[in-house]
Amino acid sequence: MKTIMTNRKSNILVVDDTPASLKLLSDLLKAEGYEVRSAINGELAIESAIRNPPELMLLDILMPVMGGFEVCRRLKAHPATCQVPVIFVSALSETDEKVQGFALGAVDFVTKPYQRDELLARVRTHLEIVNLRDHLEELVEERNSELRKSQEMLQASLQDSMLANTHLRTLVQTIPDLIWLKDPDGVYLACNRQFERLYGALEADIIGKTDYDFVTQELADFFRRNDHRAASANKVCANEEWLSFADNGYRGLFETLKSPMLDQNGKLIGVLGIARDISERKLAEAKIQRHMHLYAALSQGNKIIAHCTDEAELFLRICRAAVELGGMKMAWIGLIDAAQAKIRPVASFGKGAEILERLEISLDPDSPFGNSPTSMAIRQESPVWCQDFMNDPFTAPWREEGARAGWAASASLPLRRNGVVTGAFILYADEINAFDDAARDLLIEMSMDINLALDNFSRALAQKQAEAEIERLAFYDPLTNLPNRRLLYDRLKQAIANNARSGNHVAALFIDLDNFKTLNDTRGHTIGDLLLIEVACRLETCLREGDTVARLGGDEFVVILNGLDEDPTHAASQAKTVGNKILSTASQPYQLSGYQHHCSASMGIGLFRHAETTTEEILKCIDTALYQAKRGGRNSLSFYDPAMQATLEIRAALENDLRQALEENQFQLYYQMQVNQIGQILGAEVLIRWLHPQRGLVSPLEFIELAEETGQILPIGKWVIETACAQLKTWENQHRFANLQLAVNVSAPQFHQNDFVEHIRHTLQHYRLNPERLKLELTESLVLDDIEDTITKMQQLREIGVRFSMDDFGTGYSSLYYLTKLPIDQLKIDQSFVQNIGITQNDGVIVQTIIGMANNLGIESLAEGVETEEQRAFLEQHGCNFYQGYLFSRPLPLNQFEERFIAANTEQSAASHVSTGIN
Numbered sequence: 078m079k080t081i082m083t084n085r086k087s088n089i090l091v092v093d094d095t096p097a098s099l100k101l102l103s104d105l106l107k108a109e110g111y112e113v114r115s116a117i118n119g120e121l122a123i124e125s126a127i128r129n130p131p132e133l134m135l136l137d138i139l140m141p142v143m144g145g146f147e148v149c150r151r152l153k154a155h156p157a158t159c160q161v162p163v164i165f166v167s168a169l170s171e172t173d174e175k176v177q178g179f180a181l182g183a184v185d186f187v188t189k190p191y192q193r194d195e196l197l198a199r200v201r202t203h204l205e206i207v208n209l210r211d212h213l214e215e216l217v218e219e220r221n222s223e224l225r226k227s228q229e230m231l232q233a234s235l236q237d238s239m240l241a242n243t244h245l246r247t248l249v250q251t252i253p254d255l256i257w258l259k260d261p262d263g264v265y266l267a268c269n270r271q272f273e274r275l276y277g278a279l280e281a282d283i284i285g286k287t288d289y290d291f292v293t294q295e296l297a298d299f300f301r302r303n304d305h306r307a308a309s310a311n312k313v314c315a316n317e318e319w320l321s322f323a324d325n326g327y328r329g330l331f332e333t334l335k336s337p338m339l340d341q342n343g344k345l346i347g348v349l350g351i352a353r354d355i356s357e358r359k360l361a362e363a364k365i366q367r368h369m370h371l372y373a374a375l376s377q378g379n380k381i382i383a384h385c386t387d388e389a390e391l392f393l394r395i396c397r398a399a400v401e402l403g404g405m406k407m408a409w410i411g412l413i414d415a416a417q418a419k420i421r422p423v424a425s426f427g428k429g430a431e432i433l434e435r436l437e438i439s440l441d442p443d444s445p446f447g448n449s450p451t452s453m454a455i456r457q458e459s460p461v462w463c464q465d466f467m468n469d470p471f472t473a474p475w476r477e478e479g480a481r482a483g484w485a486a487s488a489s490l491p492l493r494r495n496g497v498v499t500g501a502f503i504l505y506a507d508e509i510n511a512f513d514d515a516a517r518d519l520l521i522e523m524s525m526d527i528n529l530a531l532d533n534f535s536r537a538l539a540q541k542q543a544e545a546e547i548e549r550l551a552f553y554d555p556l557t558n559l560p561n562r563r564l565l566y567d568r569l570k571q572a573i574a575n576n577a578r579s580g581n582h583v584a585a586l587f588i589d590l591d592n593f594k595t596l597n598d599t600r601g602h603t604i605g606d607l608l609l610i611e612v613a614c615r616l617e618t619c620l621r622e623g624d625t626v627a628r629l630g631g632d633e634f635v636v637i638l639n640g641l642d643e644d645p646t647h648a649a650s651q652a653k654t655v656g657n658k659i660l661s662t663a664s665q666p667y668q669l670s671g672y673q674h675h676c677s678a679s680m681g682i683g684l685f686r687h688a689e690t691t692t693e694e695i696l697k698c699i700d701t702a703l704y705q706a707k708r709g710g711r712n713s714l715s716f717y718d719p720a721m722q723a724t725l726e727i728r729a730a731l732e733n734d735l736r737q738a739l740e741e742n743q744f745q746l747y748y749q750m751q752v753n754q755i756g757q758i759l760g761a762e763v764l765i766r767w768l769h770p771q772r773g774l775v776s777p778l779e780f781i782e783l784a785e786e787t788g789q790i791l792p793i794g795k796w797v798i799e800t801a802c803a804q805l806k807t808w809e810n811q812h813r814f815a816n817l818q819l820a821v822n823v824s825a826p827q828f829h830q831n832d833f834v835e836h837i838r839h840t841l842q843h844y845r846l847n848p849e850r851l852k853l854e855l856t857e858s859l860v861l862d863d864i865e866d867t868i869t870k871m872q873q874l875r876e877i878g879v880r881f882s883m884d885d886f887g888t889g890y891s892s893l894y895y896l897t898k899l900p901i902d903q904l905k906i907d908q909s910f911v912q913n914i915g916i917t918q919n920d921g922v923i924v925q926t927i928i929g930m931a932n933n934l935g936i937e938s939l940a941e942g943v944e945t946e947e948q949r950a951f952l953e954q955h956g957c958n959f960y961q962g963y964l965f966s967r968p969l970p971l972n973q974f975e976e977r978f979i980a981a982n983t984e985q986s987a988a989s990h991v992s993t994g995i996n
């Protein structure tokens with residue numbers, strides 16, 4: 078607001094055509110401090126006023142050219158000067174003139190001659206009025222300006238408000254949510270377009286109505302309850318509800334927020350509702366949830382696979398993870414039962430798993446149960462997804478059960494082991510379309526993980542089997558599947574340790590089949606193997622659990638009997654009982670590939686209980702006992718005897734030394750003369766001697782049998798024949814010995830050698846020897862061992878002139894029939910009969926019989942072991958042709974034999990000279 082300026086120099090225009098008056102008045106005013114302009118006539122006054130409007134004009138009326146009234150009229154007519162207050166200063170004083178002046182807009186009238194003070198007072202007054210007027214005008218202008226502004230603002234706010242309302246309306250209408258407003262009684266006050274769709278009515282038709290006018294009472298009650306809940310809680314209440322739209326039948330899940338609406342006094346005036354369709358969000362959430370579940374199941378599956386070593390456990394835990402973590406209703410694993418062409422469930426978990434017992438899933442496409450999703454998955458070797466189990470044409474046979482279990486979708490994934498489909502992993506979900514792309518990927522990954530585990534199991538199984546096979550080969554005899562020597566040692570050690578603690582005895586039984594070698598040689602190894610397998614089975618049937626039977630090799634078995642009595646006599650009796658049972662079982666006839674075989678066994682038994690006894694010692698002991706049993710005759714058992722052990726140890730040492738004997742020229746031939754009835758030396762039997770470096774001369778009785786058992790008899794036998802032939806050749810070249818014959822002992826293994834005949838022939842040819850001077854002594858047992866082979870070989874040799882003598886005749890089971898078939902030249906009466914001549918009548922009779930038999934067959938008879946003249950005389954009396962024995966000579970080294978021969982011939986020729994009278 079402007080302040081009123083009273084002391085300022087007001088600008089006054091004085092107009093008077095009289096210069097003196099003009100001056101007087103101007104001076105007067107100037108003297109009062111006013112700014113004064115002056116004008117001498119009307120026109121100049123108007124021009125000056127318009128150019129610079131004064132605050133007050135003092136105007137003379139009576140002026141030439143243009144009077145004061147006209148000037149005033151013109152000034153009032155001009156906008157720049159119309160407001161300038163005009164005081165007429167005139168000599169005119171009539172009222173009419175004053176009225177005319179006021180009519181023209183003048184503010185005062187001062188009559189000339191004026192009073193100075195009056196004039197100044199009037200001037201001051203009008204100037205104040207001018208000031209006041211100006212001030213007032215300023216105030217008015219100021220207020221007007223404010224009013225204008227307010228108006229403008231009001232206008233703007235009005236426009237904003239109108240705009241906002243429109244936006245709000247648009248917003249409410251455009252928003253996809255359903256919005257409505259109800260009064261406290263549930264009567265609709267407003268709703269948006271989306272809500273109109275729900276009830277299928279326009280807002281105008283909804284307003285004034287309640288939910289009961291549009292939906293079922295039950296649903297309307299539900300809405301009402303939620304309205305009340307929000308109202309009474311006095312806060313926003315949320316709930317989820319399924320709503321069906323009247324306009325297009327759409328049904329969805331809505332999240333509804335209900336807010337109470339209050340007036341400024343806090344009184345409830347209604348409930349505002351907003352409902353948002355969350356169906357898709359829920360579906361997406363459920364999908365994510367499902368994927369997360371499956372992912373969790375997959376992770377768990379990986380953990381299970383990493384830790385599980387058992388297939389059945391793996392399957393069960395995988396199914397369990399699929400249900401408990403993967404959110405599946407049920408899961409199971411089935412394996413292909415190729416024989417029955419169906420799927421056999423092996424693991425399951427979840428609701429409806431019991432159905433599997435009744436479920437039939439065939440792999441045969443022609444079967445009514447052969448086209449299930451699982452059957453197809455296996456046949457096509459790829460997953461089959463059944464997204465709507467209850468409406469899928471291929472699930473018909475299982476639908477009823479599936480409905481009960483709540484299966485809405487199923488997945489069947491083939492399982493592979495080492496790349497080959499061997500089964501399937503089947504899952505059921507409680508929602509249709511549960512297996513979207515992501516779920517499929519996860520399940521395929523899960524099935525591939527199971528495949529990986531199956532491959533690992535197969536590898537582990539193969540390795541286990543290989544290890545078991547390695548163990549079997551290491552510890553078991555591949556032919557009979559019995560523990561081998563290695564395992565036997567372990568078991569023996571264990572048995573001795575256990576029984577030493579308890580004080581019980583352990584028995585070890587060494588079993589050897591009699592004549593097994595003969596079966597093997599005559600019938601072949603296949604039959605021999607069959608016998609061993611059968612024997613192994615029979616042995617096992619004779620034993621208790623905890624006892625062991627092992628095969629050492631060949632036809633040798635060892636049985637360990639545990640926990641025998643503490644008392645040695647009783648324990649021995651227990652072992653003997655089992656031993657006899659074994660012998661009896663082993664001697665039952667065998668059917669070997671259609672061939673019936675009879676065989677027996679021999680057994681050596683040892684009893685042990687001291688922990689310090691080693692397994693080697695045990696085996697040695699029972700080996701000794703076995704040897705004893707064999708010597709006592711076949712099919713018998715013998716307990717271990719320490720004295721026998723000593724003998725065997727010597728034998729073992731001999732066996733060792735025997736190996737070098739030939740190489741080191743430790744053998745020599747001794748010659749024991751054979752004479753005729755008149756005492757003439759016709760030849761000799763060569764008898765081998767072993768000049769042992771430590772033991773001295775070793776008798777053949779001590780080593781021939783050993784050599785036969787170890788096979789060393791073959792080179793030794795060859796050496797004897799070659800040495801004998803070489804000697805015959807030497808003699809042939811010395812006239813006095815030229816007619817001597819040599820008898821050579823041939824052992825069975827030597828004779829049965831394939832090249833035996835060839836060897837003799839070759840040796841005879843080599844020495845260009847007369848074969849008739851070589852006599853081969855064969856024993857009865859040798860001949861009967863393989864009669865066909867013997868006859869053939871004897872005949873072949875006979876054809877070239879070799880002669881044969883049947884050694885030890887009378888001791889064996891001589892078969893006269895074969896005797897007649899064999900090309901024998903001589904029967905050698907065993908010395909056991911000869912030496913009993915004159916002692917037992919029987920032997921004398923036997924000797925007579927043998928001699929008579931030989932005579933009848935036309936073959937020679939030779940008595941060996943003739944020690945006395947009495948024996949000789951008896952033999953001579955009964956017609957024995959030849960003699961051999963200590964009576965004539967012991968076996969002698971070559972030089973001594975030759976000396977004796979020369980001496981005897983000399984005596985004989987002297988005697989013949991005497992008798993013929995030459996001397």
Ligand SMILES: Nc1nc2c(ncn2[C@@H]2O[C@@H]3COP(=O)(O)O[C@H]4[C@@H](O)[C@H](n5cnc6c(=O)[nH]c(N)nc65)O[C@@H]4COP(=O)(O)O[C@H]3[C@H]2O)c(=O)[nH]1
Binds near residue numbers: 778781823854884
């Ligand atoms: N008590 C007694 N004994 C007499 C008498 N006359 C001879 N003997 C012995 O009786 C054995 C006869 O030989 P053998 O029956 O063929 O029995 C032989 C023969 O079966 C075997 N043998 C010896 N040398 C050889 C050989 O070079 N090859 C083979 N395969 N066996 C041989 O060894 C056996 C034993 O030979 P030796 O110890 O030399 O024992 C010889 C001989 O010394 C006697 O009047 N009284």
